[in-house]
Amino acid sequence: xxxxxxxxxxxxxxxxxxxxxxxxxxxxxxxxxxxxxxxxxxxxxxxxxxxxxxxxxxxxxxxxxxxxxxxxxxxxxxxxxxxxxxxxxxxxxxxxxxxxxxxxxxxxxxxxxxxxxxxxxxxxxxxxxxxxxxxxxxxxxxxxxxxxxxxxxxxxxxxxxxxxxxxxxxxxxxxxxxxxxxxxxxxxxxxxxxxxxxxxxxxxxxxxxxxxxxxxxxxxxxxxxxxxxxxxxxxxxxxxxxxxxxxxxxxxxxxxxxxxxxxxxxxxxxxxxxxxxxxxxxxxxxxxxxxxxxxxxxxxxxxxxxxxxxxxxxxxxxxxxxxxxxxxxxx
Numbered sequence: 001x002x003x004x005x006x007x008x009x010x011x012x013x014x015x016x017x018x019x020x021x022x023x024x025x026x027x028x029x030x031x032x033x034x035x036x037x038x039x040x041x042x043x044x045x046x047x048x049x050x051x052x053x054x055x056x057x058x059x060x061x062x063x064x065x066x067x068x069x070x071x072x073x074x075x076x077x078x079x080x081x082x083x084x085x086x087x088x089x090x091x092x093x094x095x096x097x098x099x100x101x102x103x104x105x106x107x108x109x110x111x112x113x114x115x116x117x118x119x120x121x122x123x124x125x126x127x128x129x130x131x132x133x134x135x136x137x138x139x140x141x142x143x144x145x146x147x148x149x150x151x152x153x154x155x156x157x158x159x160x161x162x163x164x165x166x167x168x169x170x171x172x173x174x175x176x177x178x179x180x181x182x183x184x185x186x187x188x189x190x191x192x193x194x195x196x197x198x199x200x201x202x203x204x205x206x207x208x209x210x211x212x213x214x215x216x217x218x219x220x221x222x223x224x225x226x227x228x229x230x231x232x233x234x235x236x237x238x239x240x241x242x243x244x245x246x247x248x249x250x251x252x253x254x255x256x257x258x259x260x261x262x263x264x265x266x267x268x269x270x271x272x273x274x275x276x277x278x279x280x281x282x283x284x285x286x287x288x289x290x291x292x293x294x295x296x297x298x299x300x301x302x303x304x305x306x307x308x309x310x311x312x313x314x315x316x317x318x319x320x321x322x323x324x325x326x327x328x329x330x331x
Contacts, residue, residue, distance in 0.1 A: 002207040002331040004231055007031070007039040009286040010322030014062050014213070016233070017045050020204025021182025026053045026069070027200070027211065030061045033068040043325040047073060052170075052180050055079035057194035057214065058087040067091075067163060076168035078180065080187075082196035084169060091163045174198050188225045190215040193260040201225055207331045209233070210280075213287040216259040218271050229280045230331060233320070234271070236285040236302065237262035238292040246292050262287065265301040272305035278315060282329055286320040295319050 003019040013030035017040065024045075029036065037047045052075055056062055066087070070077050079087075172178050174189040174196070182205070187198040192214045199212035199222065210226045212218075213235040218226075226232060243253055243264075256262050268285065283306075285298050302317055309315045320326050 002204050002209075003328050004209055004330075005043045005045060005328040006233070006284065006286065006320040006326040007036065007043060008322055008325070009213070009320035010288060010290060011061055012290075012322055013064060014287065015039065016211070017043070017050075018183065018202055018209070020202070020207070023051050023181030023183045023204070024049050025180055025183060026050050028056055028062040029053055029066040029069050030064050033065045033072060036065050036069060039325050043328060045328075050075055053077045054180070054185065054200070055083055055087075056190075056199065056211075057192060057197035058083045058090065059194055059214070060090075062214075063087055067166065070166050074167050076170050077166050078170045078172055078178075078185075080173060080196040080198065081171045083194070084171070086195035088164045186225070188221060190222060191217060191219060191260050193255065193258075199225065201229070205331075207231075215263060216261040217263070217267065218275070223271070223275045227277050227279070231282045231284070231329060232276075232280045233284040233286050234268055235263040235287045236265050236268040236293070236298040237287050238264050238289045239294065239297045240264050240266060242294075242297075243289075243292040248291070256292075262289075265293065265298050268298075269301040269305035272302055273307070278306075278309050281314055281331075282316050282318060283310075284318045284320050284326070288319065288322075290322060295321075 001019070003017075005017040007015040007017060008031055009016075013035075014028045015031050015036055016027040018025050018027060026036075031039065040047050050073055053066065053070055055066070055077065058079075066077065077084075172185070172187055174187045177184060177186040179185065184203040186201040186203070188201070190197050190199045190212060194214070197214060199210070199215070202209045202211065207230045208228060209231040210229045211233050212222060212226060213233065215222065215235060226234070238256060243256060246253075248256070257264075272283070283302070285302060288295060288298055299317065299319060303310065306315055306317070310317050318326060318329075
């Protein structure tokens with residue numbers, strides 16, 4: 001059975017659980033670990049059964065609970081290398097120092113090097129020392145069935161205090177499909193103001209699910225990916241008039257409206273009317289803005305675009321919410 005559960009969707013946090021066969025993955029971790037586990041319990045999902053976390057991009061509403069959740073469950077994180085670098089930079093404090101402080105630091109480092117004893121023949125080479133450190137990290141106890149237990153408690157203090165430490169990190173590249181257990185993932189590039197943002201087509205047991213949020217427009221490559229789907233989760237972020245008349249600073253409005261911002265109700269409706277093939281059983285509208293949109297406006301725009309194609313068997317229209325999970329969809 002394939003099961004798709006949106007735990008949260010919006011500017012305050014995004015998380016979705018996807019199950020296929022014996023594999024269960026979390027797509028983005030934009031809620032705190034505590035809230036994420038709470039939502040999973042409400043949705044009938046067990047956090048201890050998660051096999052991996054997959055990231056679309058590094059913005060805070062998609063990674064807010066990433067490190068704590070991955071550590072607590074002892075599971076790997078899959079993302080592009082550029083996304084990982086950007087997330088690491090975001091979490092690493094930037095230290096500023098004067099030239100005098102920098103010069104003093106250099107002098108201390110030089111003095112420490114001079115004070116180091118001469119290496120003896122029995123000393124292991126640097127690469128073996130590094131391997132020993134890696135082995136100490138790899139020997140962390142696996143996650144227990146209790147999600148409250150934290151395997152990072154067994155880490156050396158230097159790693160335990162590192163906010164960017166993850167149990168394991170696996171890189172993928174847009175355009176190159178890969179698998180996690182029984183789920184095949186096909187990542188594709190989307191236009192958004194992040195380091196290397198992606199959408200996905202997930203496949204398992206003959207079921208195909210499209211996942212595309214946080215994109216300023218729908219380019220040809222995305223249109224091509226969002227075909228022959230059983231389920232489509234697509235962004236419908238804002239109403240144009242509400243955004244223009246709303247409380248955001250003009251610079252933020254420009255960002256949202258740009259080609260690396262977010263899809264409006266009108267842009268989503270245009271895709272559904274002109275480029276969508278009408279094959280999906282479910283269409284989920286996601287990432288609705290709480291300040292610049294209303295669920296009724298997003299729904300009406302999409303329903304008009306579908307021109308009566310929605311029914312109980314095809315193109316059933318659902319809206320993902322920010323503050324409560326959407327009922328699970330099973331195939």
